Amino acid sequence: MTEDRETADEPLLMEQAALPAAGIFLDRHQVFVNTGEPIPIDGDRVTALCGTSLLIGPPPTEVLPGIPAMRFADCADCTAVLWAPPKEVGGEEALRIFLRLPGTMPVHIVEIGAATPAPMPLVSLCGAVFGVGQPVDRVDAGDGTPCTLCLLRSLSDRAHIEVAGERTAVG
Numbered sequence: 335m336t337e338d339r340e341t342a343d344e345p346l347l348m349e350q351a352a353l354p355a356a357g358i359f360l361d362r363h364q365v366f367v368n369t370g371e372p373i374p375i376d377g378d379r380v381t382a383l384c385g386t387s388l389l390i391g392p393p394p395t396e397v398l399p400g401i402p403a404m405r406f407a408d409c410a411d412c413t414a415v416l417w418a419p420p421k422e423v424g425g426e427e428a429l430r431i432f433l434r435l436p437g438t439m440p441v442h443i444v445e446i447g448a449a450t451p452a453p454m455p456l457v458s459l460c461g462a463v464f465g466v467g468q469p470v471d472r473v474d475a476g477d478g479t480p481c482t483l484c485l486l487r488s489l490s491d492r493a494h495i496e497v498a499g500e501r502t503a504v505g
């Protein structure tokens with residue numbers, strides 16, 4: 335059997351459940367796939383954002399012998415990476431603020447230079463524009479459901495570096 339590897343058209347996040355280090359909830363890890371990289375399939379070993387090595391495939395059916403795996407919990411470390419603190423941009427620390435339009439779900443990420451006054455209108459990483467005078471909720475990091483595109487863009491640099499580093503080590 336030959337398997338044609340599909341490559342990612344755009345950065346994407348995959349979820350993969352794995353046995354927890356402790357407790358009875360399966361850990362739900364996040365795996366980042368950058369544009370042009372092969373999309374992992376069952377049997378592939380991948381590295382989650384938190385650094386855990388995972389085997390892609392159906393989630394385990396039992397957490398412990400005789401204890402069925404019924405519940406999932408988001409891996410706290412993967413989540414922490416997703417909501418990582420601002421990175422330094424050219425010596426100037428970028429301030430990351432989280433905005434949500436009232437009545438909508440996704441929380442968008444806007445990066446602004448800490449030393450410069452906030453530009454108006456604000457443009458999120460995914461391209462959403464928050465105009466002057468537009469009502470907008472500012473939320474705390476980790477609150478609400480992050481906008482996927484914003485998330486991916488906020489972490490793609492680093493994830494790319496990590497993946498590239500691992501490749502070099504392997505090959």
Ligand SMILES: [Zn+2]
Pocket residue numbers: 362363364382383384385386409410411412413
């Ligand atoms: Zn994880």
Ligand SMILES: [Zn+2]
Pocket residue numbers: 440441442443458459460461462481482483484
């Ligand atoms: Zn967004």
